[in-house]
Amino acid sequence: MLVSGILLVASSVLFNNSTDSSSIALIVLTSLVFASSLLLTVISQPKLNSFYGPLIFPVGDQIQIHWWTRKPVKTQLSLNGQVVESNNEPSCFHNYHVPNSSFQAAVVDPHTNTAHSISYDPPEIITDFIVTSDHHGNSKYSSRLGADYQLHLIGGDISDFGTPGEFCKTFKNFHTRPIIMAIGNHDTRGDIDHIINRQTYYQKFGSIGVFVLYVFQRPTYIHDPALISSVFSWLRQAIQTDDKHKFIMVHAPVYSTGLFGSTKLFTTQMEQFLDEHENERIRAVFQGHDHVFCSFKRKNVYVMTNATCGGDLVSPMRRKFDQTRWRQKELHGPLESNNDRRIGWEHHLDSWLIRSKTEVHIGDKITYTIRDLDTMQVKATYEQEID
Numbered sequence: 087m088l089v090s091g092i093l094l095v096a097s098s099v100l101f102n103n104s105t106d107s108s109s110i111a112l113i114v115l116t117s118l119v120f121a122s123s124l125l126l127t128v129i130s131q132p133k134l135n136s137f138y139g140p141l142i143f144p145v146g147d148q149i150q151i152h153w154w155t156r157k158p159v160k161t162q163l164s165l166n167g168q169v170v171e172s173n174n175e176p177s178c179f180h181n182y183h184v185p186n187s188s189f190q191a192a193v194v195d196p197h198t199n200t201a202h203s204i205s206y207d208p209p210e211i212i213t214d215f216i217v218t219s220d221h222h223g224n225s226k227y228s229s230r231l232g233a234d235y236q237l238h239l240i241g242g243d244i245s246d247f248g249t250p251g252e253f254c255k256t257f258k259n260f261h262t263r264p265i266i267m268a269i270g271n272h273d274t275r276g277d278i279d280h281i282i283n284r285q286t287y288y289q290k291f292g293s294i295g296v297f298v299l300y301v302f303q304r305p306t307y308i309h310d311p312a313l314i315s316s317v318f319s320w321l322r323q324a325i326q327t328d329d330k331h332k333f334i335m336v337h338a339p340v341y342s343t344g345l346f347g348s349t350k351l352f353t354t355q356m357e358q359f360l361d362e363h364e365n366e367r368i369r370a371v372f373q374g375h376d377h378v379f380c381s382f383k384r385k386n387v388y389v390m391t392n393a394t395c396g397g398d399l400v401s402p403m404r405r406k407f408d409q410t411r412w413r414q415k416e417l418h419g420p421l422e423s424n425n426d427r428r429i430g431w432e433h434h435l436d437s438w439l440i441r442s443k444t445e446v447h448i449g450d451k452i453t454y455t456i457r458d459l460d461t462m463q464v465k466a467t468y469e470q471e472i473d
């Protein structure tokens with residue numbers, strides 16, 4: 087459609103200069119192509135973009151129930167069979183906070199009159215959760231995540247432009263489990279604040295604590311020394327919890343074999359922080375941004391990039407200086423760490439150019455299972471000793 091639009095503009099420019107019949111024919115033709123692609127775009131929109139939810143986000147010691155309607159209408163939420171709220175201000179984004187106790191909630195999509203429901207039981211102990219990242223508005227991969235887990239961590243970039251239409255696609259198949267989400271650079275271009283309005287925050291859930299960091303400025307991906315220092319001084323205070331297992335989630339990579347790599351300022355501060363807090367049950371750092379899967383282990387802390395769960399695979403081969411390393415589309419074992427974007431490569435375990443999810447099981451050990459979302463095969467399993 088973009089192409090035919092450009093052609094249309096180009097041919098009308100031509101039209102100003104000559105009025106012969108061939109250029110008129112060209113205009114008519116491109117106008118037809120433009121009009122029909124516009125029609126197709128319009129027809130294909132409403133199906134995708136009418137409704138999503140209800141979703142569940144733990145917020146502090148409460149639970150936020152969230153849903154979206156295409157038009158700014160009042161909707162009613164029924165909680166355990168009782169209608170509890172009709173939004174006072176008609177809006178497309180709907181949020182309602184409830185105490186952290188069992189509930190069954192239902193919302194009717196006003197456009198189709200279909201009821202959507204969700205149930206929640208507060209878990210004491212978390213044994214299974216999954217981690218994904220970089221969905222970029224892709225519903226295909228979010229439909230492959232299963233439901234065999236208690237909690238879903240998302241490392242950011244749920245969308246390309248932060249639009250409700252993209253949230254609809256990504257969340258179309260999200261259903262039953264509570265979500266803790268980091269903000270990605272792409273999400274900041276739009277309406278993400280209506281879903282998650284915390285940037286750097288701590289969220290306890292059952293037996294785990296999740297520390298979500300935000301270290302770049304919107305809307306682009308820029309490391310700001312003052313912001314990074316303030317995030318780490320917050321983290322030094324926040325980490326003093328009694329959670330049995332602590333996980334850090336940040337969209338920006340600490341270590342990465344992907345296209346973007348690491349940023350010295352952020353990575354060295356993270357290493358320093360992890361060294362200062364070696365015995366405080368920090369198990370893993372989950373990151374996003376680079377659209378590859380890669381894992382590292384430094385001392386007993388895993389650092390993993392949650393390979394893209396829908397966004398395009400971005401080949402690190404584009405980075406000239408890594409061409410030789412990435413020739414086979416996978417990497418294994420310690421690698422040479424010889425420039426600022428390759429910090430920590432001596433801790434490298436595995437990298438693949440795949441879309442994946444990480445399944446985390448907490449038992450006597452913590453097991454991280456990396457599953458390819460195209461083949462559903464397990465690519466790697468890591469076991470972590472815990473105290």
Ligand SMILES: *[C@@H]1O[C@H](CO)[C@@H](O)[C@H](O)[C@H]1NC(C)=O
Nearest residue numbers: 144147186208209210291292
């Ligand atoms: C909700 O309650 C459960 C069970 O007591 C607890 O483990 C969990 O951390 C609580 N969640 C929040 C968000 O407070």
Ligand SMILES: *[C@@H]1O[C@H](CO)[C@@H](O)[C@H](O)[C@H]1NC(C)=O
Nearest residue numbers: 217372390391392442443444
């Ligand atoms: C990356 O994504 C996979 C698949 O969702 C997940 O299993 C893994 O834990 C994630 N890793 C990180 C570091 O986020």
